Amino acid sequence: MSHESSVIDQAREQFQAGNFTTAEALFREALREKGDDPRLMMMIGLCLQRSGRAEDGLEQLQAAAALDPDDPGIQHQLASALVDLGRPEQARAPLKRCLTADPNHLLARTLLGHLELADQQTRAAADCFQAALRIDRDHPPALTGLAMAQLRLGQPEKARAHAERAAAQEPGNAAAQFALAQAYDALGHSGFAEQCLRNAAQIQPDSGRIWAALGTLLGRNGQYADAVQALNRALKLGAGTNRVWLGLASSLQQLGRLDEAQTMVERFLQRVPDNPVGQALLVELLLDRGKTEQARTVIQRLAAEQGPRITLLRARLAEATGELDQAHALASELHHADETALADAARLLSGRVAKARGTAVIARKALQPLIEAGRHEPASSSLLADTIAAGGQIDRARDVLERLVNDQARYTPSVRARGARHLARLLDRAGEHADASQFLELPGWHHCELLQRLATDSPAALQAAWDQETDFGEKTAAIEDGRSNPIFILGWPGSGRDLLLAALDKQAGGVQLSQERERNRREALGLPLEPEQLRQLDEGRLRLGRKRFLGELRGRSDSAGKPVIDTSWWEMTALPALARHFPGASVIVPRADTEALAFFWLLAGYRDLDRMQSEYAAERRRFLHFKPRLNLNFVDLGLKDLLDQPAETLATLGASLGLNFDEPALQGLASARRDTPYDNMHNWPHYRQKTVD
Template identity: 25%
Template sequence: MQLELERALEDLQQGRHDAAETAMRRLLAATPGFAAGMEVLALALAAQGRVQDARDWLSRAAELQPDSLSVWMNLGNVCLEDADAAAAGTAFERARALGAEDVAWLLGYGLALLGQARFADANGCLATALAREPGAIDVRLAYAQSLAEMERFEELAACLAGVEEASLDHGERRALAWLLAQAGSDAAAQQLYRQLITEAPDAIEPRIQFALLLERLNRLDEAAEVLRGIDPRAEHGSSGMYELAMARVMRRQQQPQVAIQHAEQALLQEVAPAMQAQLQFELARNHDQLGQVDHAMQALASAHAAAVTAFEQRLPAGRMPPVLDWLQQRLLQTAPQAWAQALPDAPARPSDPVFLVGFPRSGTTLLERILDVHPGLEVLDERPALEVVIEQLRSAPTWRDDDLGAALDALSPAALAAARQRYWNEVRRHLPLQGRLVDKYPLTMTRLPYVARLFPQADWLLLLRHPCDCVLSCYMQAFGINGGALAFTSLESTARTYAAIMHWWHEQRERVPARVHVLRYEDLVDDLPAVLSTLMAFLALPGQEQQLSFANHASARARRINTPSYSQVVQPLNASAVGRWRSYRAHFSDETLAILAPWVARYGYTLD
């Protein structure tokens, strides 16, 4: 029997799967209870794509040899192929009890955890596997998938940087294309998708994913053309991705009723919470476009409920973070006068940035597009360059979390220079610096003390919008699991978030030196030339005529507009979003309006 086993294993290694199957069936006919023969037969069947048969044989082998590590490992892998992540997880847990702890086990168990939506656990498991075997491409791709699920896109891009496409098989290249798109490596993803579609024109998933990427890049005609290559009667799977792609493209081609049909069709299926959220947000956008306020609000309630569930799936058990916890980082006393002085290394560095901030959905992306046209400015749109520096500062052994002012004041000239250099290094990862930097990251307004210490010559552009419009727009926006799943779950919670952030800003402005130019979204829409003239004078730059036709520039832009409102800024300037909250006023509770009333008055708006 041992000789027959060895020959069958050799047949498997040489790709003679049918020969191995024949030999093992002959052996098992003579010795029906031979578990090792069942295991090899199962491997031969799995290699031929007969996954369910392989699983049955391995289950029988496990009953006969419950202490066989290899049987449980193989059963786990076959269950993964059979898309049964729960059964795979059980098999791998049995293997762990028998001593499995190598990279093969970490990879298999990590994939099973991903399949069970235990994303944080999967990420930890796969990170360990990659640390042990960084050259294993299957491990790297699996870890990258966990990073994408966690929306840790900066780390995802770094993880994929070492992947050699030429070394991948077709399935791995398909996985890589989607991961590249998630990481914002748009040019590489597009090239790979075109190759994949050429190689397998009937494959549906790459077309759907490619269409979603093209829509994200505001290339609607191309996205629609790619989707037309898919037979609408074909089986698209149960993920909801095809219907989401169709809904987005139809909405943007002014066919909201058709878009609604696609989104509702997907929601009849059992889809993951993150996809449920995307589909419900899409429904809300289309109902809003049709003026169907109540339907839009119903969809939004479902969207946020699903988004919270998706968020919880991506956290370790019991680790739900406090909402707005980072606002505890604040100055308790007025900053020292020395902070306003230029730093010694300043002449050797680029000019201190312009920080474009505002409560989310206040119009910062619109202003960013207007500024991006200017040849004397370079816009960094929503990249966490400053956050990387802050994390580095706070990880120092001498850092004091209990007193931000003291911690910042204690930074030596060398530490300040190193922090500034780290910032510029992060910026240059995303764009070349040929003009003065405009760092557009709306909630950098809650990092005022850090900016004051690191960049004393910085300028600030603060954009305001009617607080009720801001709150409504945030509630209607799919920010992603890391960008508002908890703070924006209702109009009232969004209003509380607005009040907390604006209170923080005004409190800290009294304690920190800063040069701030305040603009209003409504003024931008009403009289762009006048607002732009004053703004460019503040920046000591001459205005450019092409800034008034910024939408043309945004449409032709090669790199991604890295903001949830990417589809809006390629449209000509219009006042359709001004006062939109009034259509939804019946859904603003008395408590919500009471929270916002002081800010409405403070900024010169009304609740009429």
């Protein structure tokens, strides 16, 4: 054996072992001895590619291809390198030369099929894959490619058969598992599809495409928590398609994590500002959070967009702002829309409007087609049950919701739990407490945003530092800078905070700080602050913090001389900073019995009830620790008073704070109270064993 042959053999051994740097050096040694050899140049190019020097490798492959344009193997490797570098159009020429020299080149036929598939040339792609399979009927890449083409051609059964053959040939082939998942999904077998996608993700955990498909499927099946994890992973892996961003936001919305969902949509719209689907989802989230004026602003930006979905959003906005006639008129236009889901949503909205107007017969008329067609999804079932119950037919209402709760095949646990909680509230209000209790067993689905806020803004070490703090010094004197102290609002879910915010949104006399700038205001105060850090702030720093906190009011003529309202949620460890920056500021403290709050959380479907109770108790102790020591004007707002005598309670509160809670404010409170557990809270003693920690 010649020295040259020996070196080449050693180089091939090193290449096969994955030692590409050593293999490159040996191939170069052989090339020096043999002179220009396109095959050796090709191997050097492959070594460079696989050791992370893709551009250098491409140069070598191009040089090899130029020396021997008729070598199909070299031309195929050059085409593959161009595809890997994101230059598929440039890859077509070497592929053509390869197939001219060798029409039966299996890998080239398959690669050309994938290029055609990427270019949406589905029929041409299918022809390429079929030609490849005539060369080797069990070639997995051609089988998976043909399966994907057949899915686009509306042939899911054929796609499944080819994907199953590919998976049988190579069970560890992620592409085969992915294709099989798509086929199963197209055939309605979402459980099998999910398992195949999980297999693919385990085989190829760094594939954003696989995680994106899994997250999309999970979200569609109501597995929102798992969908969030999968879609977040897809984003981190660079698979940030529109579907992934909006699917992630939608799943967060379904979990009740509305702050995070809105942030996600806003980040998406920074990338794609004019995307109408993203704009529409932002409107939905704003309406879900009661931010009607902001929703109106976004809808105005969508003025050029016409179509049924925008009409539905306008109807939702009209409903949220109490313009029920307009909401009814807009929704009625869509009852027979071509898109079934949209028509159903419009009928559902009509049902809600009719219920709000006290016209149960009209509500049932709007919803009945959904029930008759078997499309009684949770929202329409719940609304229909409400309208039936309003007529005193509790047993019929119970039957509607029990069908939903017991349908384990059709509905996810979280959907069934929502139906069960709704039924529990109806039975509780009817005095059937024992029956109501049995429908409180399914676990909650609703994520409490405040728990995440506490973990982020008030970590355990900071809480411990403030819990031990007793030296608050002298109560700070007022800072004379011509700026008014804001009015702050505390409170947890079920305390009446949400009702007060709804009334404040409609009140006259005060000006609200933007919720969108809440983080900016926190940063203006330097939060979070430990006790020693707060003590070190001099008057100059305090004045600057006030200026930045209230900076959005500069130039606003409508704010002159009016009370300023900050609707942000504040953790207790932020109160000392508020007292230093805004001495004497009013802080509204909604108050409810602890046991009643726990019952509200249970009925509202919150998860982590034990943690909520523990964190609430700790925050309450912290508040009682701070209250006598801080220069803040704490204004007590009893929930019972707010529920039983809203007009008188708001009038008293308004008089003390310079606010005018007139009829629109009362309507806003009433609207926010509707379809919530507030009217059940007084019955908490009947469920003591379920709410006591």
